[in-house]
Amino acid sequence: MNDQRWEQVLRRLDKQFGDLEFDEIEDETTHAVVESVVWNGPTGRMKLTRTTRPVILDSKRHFSNRAGAGSHVEYIFSKTETTTKLKLYRWVESVNDWDEVDASMFEDANP
Numbered sequence: 001m002n003d004q005r006w007e008q009v010l011r012r013l014d015k016q017f018g019d020l021e022f023d024e025i026e027d028e029t030t031h032a033v034v035e036s037v038v039w040n041g042p043t044g045r046m047k048l049t050r051t052t053r054p055v056i057l058d059s060k061r062h063f064s065n066r067a068g069a070g071s072h073v074e075y076i077f078s079k080t081e082t083t084t085k086l087k088l089y090r091w092v093e094s095v096n097d098w099d100e101v102d103a104s105m106f107e108d109a110n111p
Contacts, residue, residue, distance in 0.1 A: 001084050006050055010037060013048075017041055031077055045091035047098055055081040 001009075014020055021038040032053035039046055054077035063071035089098035 001050065001086060006035075009048070013037060013039055043090065047089040047091070049087045049089070051085045051087075052082050054078045055083055 010020070017039040019039065023036045023038075025034045025036075026032070027034070030053060032051055034049055034051050036047055036049040056075050057078050058076040060074045060076070061071065062074060063069070088101040088103070090101050091097075092099045
């Protein structure tokens, strides 16, 4: 999902439900940006997250054959290409936590 489409989704949510709560978190190690929006819908409190991160072009594994020596993986990230993942969550009062909504339930809704 590109930035323009994400903005359209946010505008539609604002128009339908209003009073949106926004949050954005940047992870320095994975170079990922997690944007989230929370709203109160007819089925209760919902959260939509969009995780954008650069495409991994290559990985280099650094290790030593010596006992006790550490190892690590160095990732090479693309400077131009990104990948995006969307997840929808529903607030569950009984456990006071977010529960991910299974996307397969929406497949039959629009034939």
